[in-house]
Each structure stands twice: as C-alpha cells, then as structure tokens.
Amino acid sequence: MERVVDPLAKKPSALRAYSETIAFVVMVVALGVAPFFTYPLFLMQAMCFALFACAFNLLIGYVGLLSFGHALYFGWASYLSAYAAKVWGLTPELAILTGTATAAICGLLAGSLAIRRQGIYFAMITLALAQMMYFFALQAKFTGGEDGIQAVPRGYLFGLIDLRNEMAMYAVVLVIFLAGFTFIYRIIHSPFGEVLKAIRENEARATSLGYKTDRYKLVAFVLSATLAGVAGATKAIVLQLASLTDVNWPMSGEVVLMTLVGGLGTIFGPMVGAFVILVMQFKLAPIGEWVLVIQGAIFVACVLLFRRGIVGELANKLRIRL
Amino acid sequence: MVEIFGIPSQALFGQLLIGLINGSFYALLSLGLAVIFGMLNIINFSHGAQYMMGAFAAYLLLQYSGLGYWPALIIAPILVGITGVIVERLFLQWLYKLDHLYGLLLTFGLALILEGVARNYFGSAGLPYTVPESLQGGRNLGFMFLPNYRAWVIVASLAVCFGTWFVIERTRLGAYLRAATENPTLVRAFGINVPRMITLTYGFGVALAAFAGVMAAPIYNVSPQMGSELIIVVFAVVVIGGMGSILGAILTGFGLGVIEGLTKVFFPEASNTVIFVIMAIVLLVRPAGLFGRRG
Numbered sequence: 001m002e003r004v005v006d007p008l009a010k011k012p013s014a015l016r017a018y019s020e021t022i023a024f025v026v027m028v029v030a031l032g033v034a035p036f037f038t039y040p041l042f043l044m045q046a047m048c049f050a051l052f053a054c055a056f057n058l059l060i061g062y063v064g065l066l067s068f069g070h071a072l073y074f075g076w077a078s079y080l081s082a083y084a085a086k087v088w089g090l091t092p093e094l095a096i097l098t099g100t101a102t103a104a105i106c107g108l109l110a111g112s113l114a115i116r117r118q119g120i121y122f123a124m125i126t127l128a129l130a131q132m133m134y135f136f137a138l139q140a141k142f143t144g145g146e147d148g149i150q151a152v153p154r155g156y157l158f159g160l161i162d163l164r165n166e167m168a169m170y171a172v173v174l175v176i177f178l179a180g181f182t183f184i185y186r187i188i189h190s191p192f193g194e195v196l197k198a199i200r201e202n203e204a205r206a207t208s209l210g211y212k213t214d215r216y217k218l219v220a221f222v223l224s225a226t227l228a229g230v231a232g233a234t235k236a237i238v239l240q241l242a243s244l245t246d247v248n249w250p251m252s253g254e255v256v257l258m259t260l261v262g263g264l265g266t267i268f269g270p271m272v273g274a275f276v277i278l279v280m281q282f283k284l285a286p287i288g289e290w291v292l293v294i295q296g297a298i299f300v301a302c303v304l305l306f307r308r309g310i311v312g313e314l315a316n317k318l319r320i321r322l
Numbered sequence: 323m324v325e326i327f328g329i330p331s332q333a334l335f336g337q338l339l340i341g342l343i344n345g346s347f348y349a350l351l352s353l354g355l356a357v358i359f360g361m362l363n364i365i366n367f368s369h370g371a372q373y374m375m376g377a378f379a380a381y382l383l384l385q386y387s388g389l390g391y392w393p394a395l396i397i398a399p400i401l402v403g404i405t406g407v408i409v410e411r412l413f414l415q416w417l418y419k420l421d422h423l424y425g426l427l428l429t430f431g432l433a434l435i436l437e438g439v440a441r442n443y444f445g446s447a448g449l450p451y452t453v454p455e456s457l458q459g460g461r462n463l464g465f466m467f468l469p470n471y472r473a474w475v476i477v478a479s480l481a482v483c484f485g486t487w488f489v490i491e492r493t494r495l496g497a498y499l500r501a502a503t504e505n506p507t508l509v510r511a512f513g514i515n516v517p518r519m520i521t522l523t524y525g526f527g528v529a530l531a532a533f534a535g536v537m538a539a540p541i542y543n544v545s546p547q548m549g550s551e552l553i554i555v556v557f558a559v560v561v562i563g564g565m566g567s568i569l570g571a572i573l574t575g576f577g578l579g580v581i582e583g584l585t586k587v588f589f590p591e592a593s594n595t596v597i598f599v600i601m602a603i604v605l606l607v608r609p610a611g612l613f614g615r616r617g
Contacts, residue, residue, distance in 0.1 A: 066423045113602055116609040120365045120422045121561055125605065128558040132598035139591060249554060253430060260427065292438030299431025303424050304416060 019320035023268055031174055040170045046278045047177040048235040053258040053270030054184050055227035061265030062188055063220045064200035068123045069130025070228050070255050073103040075247025077229030082149040082242035083142055092155045092163055096233040103229020111221030115214055130252055137247045148243030176234050180227055196220055260302045263309025268322050272311050329587050335466040341583020343472055346479035349575025350534040351556045353483055356565040358527035360503045361520050364425030370553025371436035372528045375402045376535025377544045381451055391454035398536045399529040406528030410521045440546035448543020475537050483572045490568055558601045563613050570613025
C-alpha cells in the first residue's frame with residue numbers, strides 16, 4: 001500500500017536546504033568555463049562590477065544603509081592602484097593592495113561622518129562626500145584630470161606570472177572575485193552579520209539590547225568600502241585604465257541599479273544584476289544616450305513593480321534562499 | 323583702485339554677487355526639497371532635473387511659440403508643476419508606505435530619464451537664452467557694476483522664498499499643511515483631503531524648481547546636465563541646514579552661496595568643494611544640522 005505524503009509536511013528537500021551551496025557551485029563552474037565562450041575581458045570587467053555590487057549590497061541589504069557615494073571607494077582605489085602600478089612600478093598584487101588600503105581609509109573617514117545621521121540624510125551625505133572627492137580627482141595632478149591614468153601595465157603577478165596573458169589575468173580576477181564573494185557570505189552569516197541585520201530591522205531595539213550600533217555600522221561601512229576598493233583596484237589593472245568615470249556620481253547610481261535589479265539583500269542578486277546591466281550596456285552601446293533613459297526606466301520599474309529584484313523574485317517563487 | 327585684503331574690490335564684490343546668485347538657487351531648490359520632504363517624506367532626487375526642465379521649457383516656449391522671458395516665468399513652472407502632479411499620481415503615491423529609500427531611488431530613476439531625453443534631443447552642449455530686454459544693462463553703484471538681471475534674480479528669489487515661508491507659517495492653508503505633516507490621519511478626520519494636498523504640494527515644490535530653472539536660463543547656459551551637478555550641492559546644503567525649518571533652508575542657501583563666492587576670491591582651488599567641507603565640519607560639530615532636529 002502506498003503511503004500518502006502530505007507535500008506541506010515534507011522535510012525540506014536537499015535542493016531547498018542546500019540552495020545556496022548549489023547556486024555557488026553553478027556560479028563557479030559557469031565563471032570557470034565562460035572565458036572559452038565569450039570575451040574574457042568583458043567577463044573580468046563584469047566580475048569586478050559584481051564584486052563592487054556585492055560590497056554595496058552588504059550595506060544596503062544587510063544594514064539598511066543606502067550609500068549613494070560608493071563610486072568614491074571604487075574610483076579612488078582604481079586611481080591609486082593604477083598609479084602604484086604605473087608610476088611606482090609595483091607588482092599588480094601590491095598595486096591592488098595599495099588601492100584597497102586607500103578605499104579603506106576613505107571609508108573610515110566618510111563612514112564616521114555619514115553614520116552621524118540616519119536614513120535619507122545618510123544617502124545625501126555619502127553622495128556629497130563622493131562628489132567632493134570627485135572634484136579632488138578632477139583637480140589633482142596625479143589623476144591626470146580628464147585623461148585619467150592610461151596604459152597602466154598589468155605587470156607580473158608576484159614578479160613571476162605575466163598578466164598580459166588574458167587567461168592568467170582571468171584566473172587572478174576569478175580568484176579575487178570568489179574570495180571577496182565568500183568573505184561577504186561569511187560576514188553576513190557570522191554573529192556580527194546577525195547584529196547588522198538586527199540593526200537593519202530595528203536600530204533602537206538593537207541599541208537597547210546593548211549593542212553599540214554606531215560602531216557596528218561603521219565597521220560594516222569600512223568593510224563595504226574596502227571591498228568596493230578591491231573591485232576598483234582590480235578593474236584598474238584589468239582595463240589598464242583609471243578615469244573620472246569611476247569616481248563620478250553616475251557610477252554610484254549604477255552600482256545601486258545593479259544591486260536593485262539583482263535583488264537587495266540577496267547573496268547572488270548583486271552579481272546577477274551586475275552581469276545583466278553590463279550586458280545591457282554592451283548591447284545598447286550603439287544607441288548612445290538612450291541607455292541613460294533605459295537605466296532610469298529600469299529604476300522606476302524595479303521600485304514600483306519588483307522590489308525583490310531578479311534573484312529575490314526567483315528565490316521567493318521557489319521558496320529557497322539565494 | 324580700492325583693495326580689500328589685497329584683493330581688488332571689483333573682484334571681491336563681483337564674486338560676492340555671483341555667490342548671492344548661486345545662493346538664490348540653492349535657497350529656492352533646498353526650499354522645494356524641504357517642502358516636498360515635509361509632506362511626502364520623500365527626497366526628490368529629480369529636483370535638479372525638474373529645474374533643468376524649467377529652463378528647457380523657457381527655451382522651447384521662446385523657440386516655438388515666441389513667448390519671451392516674462393510669460394515663461396509663469397507658464398514654465400505651471401507646465402512643469404503639472405508634470406509633477408502626474409508623476410505623484412502615477413508613481414510616488416504608491417511609495418508612501420515603504421521605506422524612504424525607495425522614493426529616493428524612484429526619483430533618481432526619473433532624473434536619469436529626464437536628463438537622458440534632454441541629451442538626446444538637445445545634445446550635451448549648452449543652448450543660449452538671452453536676458454529679457456527690460457532687464458538688460460546695469461548700473462554703476464560706485465564700488466561695482468551691477469547687471470540689472472542679476473539684481474532681479476536675487477530680489478525675485480528672496481520674494482518667492484519669503485512668500486513660501488509666509489504661506490506655510492502664517493496662513494490657514496499653511497496651518498493645514500503643517501498639521502498634515504504632523505498627523506495626516508487626524509487631519510483627514512477633520513474632512514480635509516490630505517492626499518490631494520500631498521499631490522499639490524509635490525506639484526508646487528516641482529514648480530519652484532522650474533521657476534529657479536527659468537531664472538537660471540539667462541545666467542547659465544540651458545543644458546541637460548545643469549540640474550544634476552547642482553542637486554548634489556543642494557543636498558549638501560540641505561544636510562547643513564536641516565529640513566525642519568523653512569527659514570533655515572533659505573538662510574543656509576544664501577549663506578553658503580556667499581561663502582562659496584568668497585572662496586573663489588581667496589582660495590579658488592577649493593571653490594568647488596568648500597560646501598562639502600562645511601558639511602563635514604557641521605556633521606562633526608552639530609550632527610543634526612544648523613537648524614535641524616536630531617533625526
């Protein structure tokens with residue numbers, strides 16, 4: 001006799017319980033084989049932006065802080081990384097570290113100012129500080145002004161591996177992206193990350209439970225800025241270019257858009273969003289300024305119609321965590 | 323020639339005047355932001371784009387209907403205000419129950435759309451808009467030359483700012499508005515149509531931005547990006563002043579414009595960034611802003 005199983009009482013299937021792990025494996029495999037099917041340079045750029053969006057998502061998705069000035073950390077890390085590689089002649093890994101350290105310091109300074117105000121003011125302060133640093137980049141000598149820093153040498157990793165080889169460079173970027181991605185995953189699922197989520201849900205309550213919420217917010221801010229810096233510094237080496245585009249406000253808007261499209265507060269959303277937006281920009285490049293209009297329309301559509309984003313909607317439909 | 327602190331007085335007063343002009347626009351725009359934020363709890367990121375729309379409306383009215391500056395000063399804000407009403411009905415009204423951040427994101431998207439459309443039709447280069455005939459020329463005040471149009475901008479924006487302050491703080495309509503900001507449910511219970519008030523408030527705030535845009539058209543070129551650069555500075559102004567007080571927004575706007583103008587004389591390299599630096603200092607010393615309440 002067959003037993004009737006109540007589908008609702010069923011234990012979560014293996015697929016459900018391990019949805020994040022499975023998605024991670026799929027992602028690693030996909031990124032591993034992708035360069036054999038499409039342009040490695042495009043993929044590397046996409047991974048840099050994906051890491052940037054993941055770093056941004058750490059703030060908006062898990063602490064509920066909307067930074068509208070993340071281009072500051074991305075762009076300035078990019079400048080310092082390019083400068084270190086080109087002028088100081090540092091090896092690429094040291095150049096990336098230089099850029100990252102810059103972003104961390106900027107994050108500490110900007111973060112300690114911005115967390116003094118909440119909500120909507122936080123967004124405006126981060127935007128204003130980023131604009132200030134944009135003007136510094138515009139006027140400073142070493143950034144090259146309108147030209148930016150061009151023809152940055154990729155150099156030899158650890159002084160050994162020639163990164164002019166596209167596949168070697170790809171491997172480096174993949175490792176950096178996966179390391180950053182895993183690090184963010186660990187932050188979110190650590191006791192520290194739980195406190196962050198508690199602050200997002202109810203800051204007053206977290207304070208009353210004895211947490212110094214300002215300190216938690218500042219640490220999260222610095223972590224996010226630092227990881228955005230890793231992305232920017234790597235991008236400068238990959239594309240051999242650091243320019244004003246990276247520090248200007250549309251870049252801050254773009255990372256918000258990527259995260260929103262992919263899904264705020266999901267692990268994989270920002271990555272998916274970054275790829276979607278970059279593919280869109282790539283395909284739509286011929287129509288010029290209309291890209292701006294389409295991006296704006298996507299913003300409006302996301303906010304009104306699907307606030308969960310692509311991955312968030314998918315996870316909700318399948319009732320899994322992604 | 324008279325010198326003050328080693329600077330020729332002509333240059334000093336000239337920059338002071340430019341500072342006052344910029345300050346007029348900061349004041350008008352931050353006032354609009356504050357009025358909208360008070361009622362809708364939304365930071366209107368498209369405020370800069372709507373200021374740009376005002377300038378383009380004036381330009382188009384002149385090109386296609388031959389309507390000059392003075393009619394445009396009335397018609398353009400009304401037209402742009404109507405688009406604001408449509409935007410509120412179509413989009414913003416669905417967001418009031420959500421986190422404030424969604425309002426910011428949606429209006430940011432709108433700003434991108436507006437700027438993108440303007441760039442497609444008019445290119446990135448600025449279009450000229452001439453000063454109206456009645457305000458051409460200027461007068462010599464002895465210590466400096468004052469162009470009539472610039473004097474008019476300062477007077478007009480002061481008048482509009484104080485008019486707005488008067489309506490909100492001293493009239494019955496303003497009392498309804500302030501009450502609805504504090505407690506919309508209770509005000510509705512008294513039979514006042516709060517949703518319509520919210521819609522009209524947004525329309526009015528947007529019209530203020532467009533009014534500033536028309537006034538800016540003869541001074542700066544009419545260009546698609548004229549709003550996006552300005553709005554970020556205005557955000558800093560709003561952070562410094564706090565949005566709790568109408569008079570605070572006006573004073574902060576003019577004050578920062580003047581400080582910016584003086585910086586151009588004494589330390590030109592910092593003139594782009596001085597407002598942001600002041601914002602950082604204010605955040606350190608008085609986190610709630612000069613006129614703001616903690617929040």
